[in-house]
Amino acid sequence: MSESSSNKVVDNVSYSVLPTQQSKLLHSMRTLLSTLLLAIWCLVMPLINVVWRLLHIPHLEKCYFVFHSGCCWLFNLRCIEQGEISTQCPTLFLSNHVSYLDVFVLGRSLPAFFIAKSEVANWPILGSLAKIQNTLFFERNSKKVRSQLSIMTEHFNQQGNLILFPEGTSTNGESVAPFKSSLLQSVEAAEEDVFIQPVAIAYTRYKDKMMDRALRDKYAWYADMPFAPHFFSALGLGPAEVVITYHKPVLLKDFAHRKECAQYCQQQIALALSSALQDSQ
Numbered sequence: 001m002s003e004s005s006s007n008k009v010v011d012n013v014s015y016s017v018l019p020t021q022q023s024k025l026l027h028s029m030r031t032l033l034s035t036l037l038l039a040i041w042c043l044v045m046p047l048i049n050v051v052w053r054l055l056h057i058p059h060l061e062k063c064y065f066v067f068h069s070g071c072c073w074l075f076n077l078r079c080i081e082q083g084e085i086s087t088q089c090p091t092l093f094l095s096n097h098v099s100y101l102d103v104f105v106l107g108r109s110l111p112a113f114f115i116a117k118s119e120v121a122n123w124p125i126l127g128s129l130a131k132i133q134n135t136l137f138f139e140r141n142s143k144k145v146r147s148q149l150s151i152m153t154e155h156f157n158q159q160g161n162l163i164l165f166p167e168g169t170s171t172n173g174e175s176v177a178p179f180k181s182s183l184l185q186s187v188e189a190a191e192e193d194v195f196i197q198p199v200a201i202a203y204t205r206y207k208d209k210m211m212d213r214a215l216r217d218k219y220a221w222y223a224d225m226p227f228a229p230h231f232f233s234a235l236g237l238g239p240a241e242v243v244i245t246y247h248k249p250v251l252l253k254d255f256a257h258r259k260e261c262a263q264y265c266q267q268q269i270a271l272a273l274s275s276a277l278q279d280s281q
Contacts, residue, residue: 031236034074038235041070042125046132061111064133068107076239079105083246088195090156091249092187094265095199096273097165098173099221100126101234102201105242107133110199112161115152115183123227136162145182152186156194166262173203173220174213174277176270181262187252195249198265200272204280205241211280241280245272 045067052063072079086093093110095102103114103126114130118139121127130137136155138148155162166179187194203219205211211219218237221230247268255261 027233027236029236031232034235035232038071038074041067041074042129045070046129049132065108067129068104071104072108075101075104075234076237077101077105078239078241079108079244080241081109081244081246083248085109085246086195086197086249088249089159089161090190090192091161091195091197092156092184093161093163093197093199094166094179094262094269095163096176096201096269097167097170098201098203099170099219100227100231101219101221101242102165102170103130105201105244106163106199109244110161110163112163113155114163115165149183149186149189152183153189156186156190157192166265170220170222172213172222173201173216174273176266176273179262179266181259184252184258184262188258193251193253195251196261196265197249198247198268198272200243200245200247200269200276202243202245202273202276202280203240204243204276207238207240211240243276243280245269245276247272 045063048066049060049063052060091112093106093112095106107114113133114135116130116135116137118137120130120135121137123130136148136151138144152162164183166181166183167177168180169177171177184196187196203211203216206215206218217225218230219234219240221227247265250261250264252258252261255264
């Protein structure tokens with residue numbers, strides 16, 4: 001009887017510890033392999049970009065689509081799109097911001113340049129890639145707002161599209177922070193109507209199971225989370241589902257003022273985020 005009991009204990013230990021050890025080993029192996037592939041991908045794509053430009057091949061944005069799609073594959077992200085992407089030019093896409101992964105998720109489909117904070121330009125790897133993709137880097141300096149608005153307005157006047165994260169920071173992926181409306185002044189100053197499309201990003205499922213807060217934090221990068229450990233850990237994770245919802249584009253002139261427009265877009269995105277998280281249950 002004691003021998004049987006002893007065997008039970010041994011069996012319990014072996015079966016409870018082994019999966020944990022195996023999962024850690026598999027995660028480390030996936031991280032190593034994905035990091036190697038990402039490094040190669042980040043070296044190859046700039047070369048393709050240069051050749052694309054030198055040969056004056058049309059539709060340069062397709063080069064960016066391929067790059068971001070490859071990054072989504074490396075991070076094991078399965079993107080599900082709802083709604084239709086605005087085909088009007090120019091369009092300002094407004095999205096909630098959860099993680100650096102949002103850039104890959106949106107960049108795989110949206111024919112637009114990103115607006116990023118100036119610090120991103122100095123980030124290893126991501127900063128260099130952002131520069132190649134003509135990202136607009138803006139400083140958080142009230143004295144430079146006017147010149148930054150002029151850059152955006154000129155981009156719109158040339159029928160260019162932009163992607164903006166109006167929360168001004170990233171969140172935990174479960175709610176949407178209030179939108180800052182100051183950069184919408186660039187839309188007011190544009191020569192033609194600029195369409196504004198709210199876009200919601202929701203990280204919903206992991207390995208076909210609903211994400212809880214702990215799992216979502218493996219993808220959401222916010223507050224004071226250190227970048228490098230989070231980034232490389234995310235590279236080794238299993239398949240995750242991301243739902244991207246495109247709302248109907250609106251015009252600024254349909255609202256009393258830009259703050260009302262920003263609030264409307266924030267509310268639409270918050271509703272879509274809540275719905276996507278509930279549907280994943």
